[in-house]
Amino acid sequence: MFNMSIVKREPLPAWRKMLVPLAAVLTTLLISVIPILIAGGDLWKSFYYLFYGALGTRYNLLETLVKASPLILTGLAVAFAFRAKFWNIGAEGQLLAGALMATVVGIKWQWLPGFLALPAVMIFGFLAGGLWAAIPAVLKTKLNVDDVVSTLLLNYVMLYIMGALLFGPLQQPGSSWPRSPEIVELAKYPVLLARSRFHLGIPLALVMVFVIWFINKKTVFGFRSRAVGINRRASLFGGIKTNSVILWTALISGGLAGLAGVGELCAIQYRLISDISPGYGYTGIVIAMLGNLHPIGVLFASLFFSVIIVGAQTMSRMTGVPSYIAEVIQGVALIVMLVFLLFTEYRLRVVKK
Amino acid sequence: MTGEILIAAFISGLIGAGIRMAISIIFATLGEIITERAGVLNLGIEGTMLLGAMTGFLVTYGTGNLLLGVLAAAVVGMLLGLLMAILAVHLGLSQHVSGLGITVLATGLAMFIYRLKIGSPTVPPTVEPFKQVSIPLLSKIPIVGEGLFTHYSLTYLAILLVPIMSVFLYKTKMGLIIRTVGERPIVADTVGVNVIGTRTACVVLGGAFMGVGGAFLTLAHQNMFLIDVIGGRGWVAIAMVIFGNWDPGKCIAGTLIFGLLDALQLRLQGMGLEISHDIFLMLPYVLTIIVLIVASRKASIPAGLLKPYRRESKEG
Numbered sequence: 001m002f003n004m005s006i007v008k009r010e011p012l013p014a015w016r017k018m019l020v021p022l023a024a025v026l027t028t029l030l031i032s033v034i035p036i037l038i039a040g041g042d043l044w045k046s047f048y049y050l051f052y053g054a055l056g057t058r059y060n061l062l063e064t065l066v067k068a069s070p071l072i073l074t075g076l077a078v079a080f081a082f083r084a085k086f087w088n089i090g091a092e093g094q095l096l097a098g099a100l101m102a103t104v105v106g107i108k109w110q111w112l113p114g115f116l117a118l119p120a121v122m123i124f125g126f127l128a129g130g131l132w133a134a135i136p137a138v139l140k141t142k143l144n145v146d147d148v149v150s151t152l153l154l155n156y157v158m159l160y161i162m163g164a165l166l167f168g169p170l171q172q173p174g175s176s177w178p179r180s181p182e183i184v185e186l187a188k189y190p191v192l193l194a195r196s197r198f199h200l201g202i203p204l205a206l207v208m209v210f211v212i213w214f215i216n217k218k219t220v221f222g223f224r225s226r227a228v229g230i231n232r233r234a235s236l237f238g239g240i241k242t243n244s245v246i247l248w249t250a251l252i253s254g255g256l257a258g259l260a261g262v263g264e265l266c267a268i269q270y271r272l273i274s275d276i277s278p279g280y281g282y283t284g285i286v287i288a289m290l291g292n293l294h295p296i297g298v299l300f301a302s303l304f305f306s307v308i309i310v311g312a313q314t315m316s317r318m319t320g321v322p323s324y325i326a327e328v329i330q331g332v333a334l335i336v337m338l339v340f341l342l343f344t345e346y347r348l349r350v351v352k353k
Numbered sequence: 354m355t356g357e358i359l360i361a362a363f364i365s366g367l368i369g370a371g372i373r374m375a376i377s378i379i380f381a382t383l384g385e386i387i388t389e390r391a392g393v394l395n396l397g398i399e400g401t402m403l404l405g406a407m408t409g410f411l412v413t414y415g416t417g418n419l420l421l422g423v424l425a426a427a428v429v430g431m432l433l434g435l436l437m438a439i440l441a442v443h444l445g446l447s448q449h450v451s452g453l454g455i456t457v458l459a460t461g462l463a464m465f466i467y468r469l470k471i472g473s474p475t476v477p478p479t480v481e482p483f484k485q486v487s488i489p490l491l492s493k494i495p496i497v498g499e500g501l502f503t504h505y506s507l508t509y510l511a512i513l514l515v516p517i518m519s520v521f522l523y524k525t526k527m528g529l530i531i532r533t534v535g536e537r538p539i540v541a542d543t544v545g546v547n548v549i550g551t552r553t554a555c556v557v558l559g560g561a562f563m564g565v566g567g568a569f570l571t572l573a574h575q576n577m578f579l580i581d582v583i584g585g586r587g588w589v590a591i592a593m594v595i596f597g598n599w600d601p602g603k604c605i606a607g608t609l610i611f612g613l614l615d616a617l618q619l620r621l622q623g624m625g626l627e628i629s630h631d632i633f634l635m636l637p638y639v640l641t642i643i644v645l646i647v648a649s650r651k652a653s654i655p656a657g658l659l660k661p662y663r664r665e666s667k668e669g
Contacts, residue, residue: 005664006444006445006663035462035465038469039465039469087449089453139642139645139646143646143649143650144649144650144652145645145646145649146595146645146649148396148449149588149591149592149595149645150642150645152585152588153585153588153589153592153638153641153642153645154638154642155585156584156585156635156638157635157638157639157642160631160632160634160635160638161631161635162631163629163634164629164631164632164635167629167631168629282457285453285457286457289450289454322464322465322468322469324461324464324465324468325461325465326461327457327461327464327465328458328461328462328465329461330457330458330461331454331455331457331458331459331460331461331462332458334450334454334457334458335436335440335451335454335455335458338440338446338447338450338451338454339440339444339446342444342445342446
């Protein structure tokens with residue numbers, strides 16, 4: 001008989017730790033062979049079209065980057081919150097809050113100077129997402145309400161607020177569909193590359209990666225936020241105002257998710273529709289974990305998932321494997337990454353009895 | 354006279370619909386209670402319910418057998434519970450993230466398999482769902498009789514399971530062991546209880562309940578599978594566990610009140626009030642948050658919840 005147990009291992013050198021997400025990605029792709037085969041897809045053809053669909057032509061490649069923009073932002077949002085152990089599962093609702101606010105501002109901006117429209121939608125969208133995330137933060141710190149459940153439930157609340165407004169005051173006059181009128185031209189994100197949808201939101205997301213990296217590494221707030229995440233009680237005794245740190249973490253986290261919503265509205269849809277997000281907020285959780293809660297990691301994880309999501313469409317068309325394979329891969333990736341992370345700190349000890 | 358008849362019909366209908374609304378959450382809540390009592394928070398609940406709902410539907414759709422569908426949902430729930438146990442109990446990974454991982458994976462699988470087997474027809478296929486069974490005599494009680502005693506067999510099962518779960522947790526040796534494992538795993542280990550094994554068993558059993566809770570929606574409450582069929586009921590169940598302080602009786606009382614209010618909002622909506630129906634759909638979630646705020650002040654969380662148990666950690 002064998003007896004297995006999990007024991008602490010010597011700390012790994014940094015370069016080997018950096019290989020962990022890469023190994024997780026490869027393992028995930030290997031595991032995803034199973035559902036592809038079950039779906040009766042030809043293996044090489046499936047993978048060929050997966051990558052061709054995402055990277056094969058200039059347009060496809062740029063579309064993949066377009067898809068990465070909201071994923072980077074929601075991934076950063078979740079990573080920033082999780083780092084402080086504020087369990088923000090509400091990026092989806094915060095994204096919707098941002099999109100909703102951008103719609104209101106974007107439609108009503110007629111009477112103010114046009115050049116301010118773009119900064120206005122961004123700032124108000126950021127604030128809307130941040131404030132929506134502040135609710136569960138306050139509930140957590142003041143009333144001891146579990147943040148996982150409250151952030152999750154608030155996603156549904158925001159979804160229905162949006163629905164009510166889309167069938168009410170925000171509905172396009174004369175339309176029977178739940179959709180708003182278009183926002184003004186000047187509130188739309190400029191397209192930066194001809195013959196594509198490559199828009200301002202992509203460099204903006206990259207800037208945010210840097211900003212979050214900077215906050216994490218170079219500011220006192222980043223240090224405090226991390227400390228609260230490691231040990232809230234000890235941080236409190238150490239003189240950190242933990243409640244205020246959690247609140248600000250929530251504001252920034254929600255704001256990033258809100259910005260993702262602004263991007264989807266002002267660069268892709270131009271009008272609010274009820275299915276403006278196909279679950280970017282939830283994918284953000286997977287991305288944050290795969291990126292090991294590090295901004296640069298989030299960037300690469302987002303690129304990986306946008307390849308999967310965009311490529312799965314082409315793969316589905318060409319091989320008949322349902323495009324929901326992208327969702328399956330997300331789940332597999334999250335679990336694989338979790339297990340791999342464990343084995344950077346622990347190892348399996350097998351003892352012969 | 355007609356007014357009285359209308360009111361009686363309204364009350365009876367309200368009670369009946371309220372119970373129907375609550376049942377899938379009752380199954381899930383019971384599953385989450387036993388899981389959390391053993392010290393594991395299973396956020397895989399929403400995905401487990403969805404995959405259970407999908408599997409139950411597909412099996413019944415393929416075989417025409419409702420019982421087989423429910424059974425399959427339970428088995429799928431147990432498999433996902435096993436995966437959760439391997440991650441969160443055996444490997445000691447973060448329960449939060451493991452559970453979310455299960456939900457993401459199970460949601461993906463549910464949509465993937467359904468699309469693979471059914472495709473995307475304009476009208477989703479349906480099954481012949483469970484029929485409601487009237488209990489003789491009792492269902493003839495005026496006003497409340499029909500609402501209380503004309504239900505699906507699964508509903509009676511769910512209600513019956515509540516006292517069984519209570520007695521099991523509080524009056525049996527096994528229940529004591531489970532609660533000790535959830536409160537003070539180190540104490541349980543000292544007296545020779547297999548902590549890892551007990552937790553695994555509870556997560557697996559809880560998964561079965563969650564799967565059946567999902568299947569109730571596709572095989573009784575409705576007769577088809579839609580991707581948003583669960584619509585956050587799993588998260589509501591988690592809130593209900595907190596609301597009822599991990600006590601099956603209180604949790605289920607909360608769930609029933611929730612179901613009644615849910616049924617009431619549907620009826621008010623049907624009465625043609627000039628309020629957007631999205632506002633009504635939102636109410637259950639707002640209500641759950643309010644319930645959480647009230648309940649969280651005096652919550653007595655199982656002390657071992659969220660803490661992975663490793664023997665090494667105490668050997669140093």
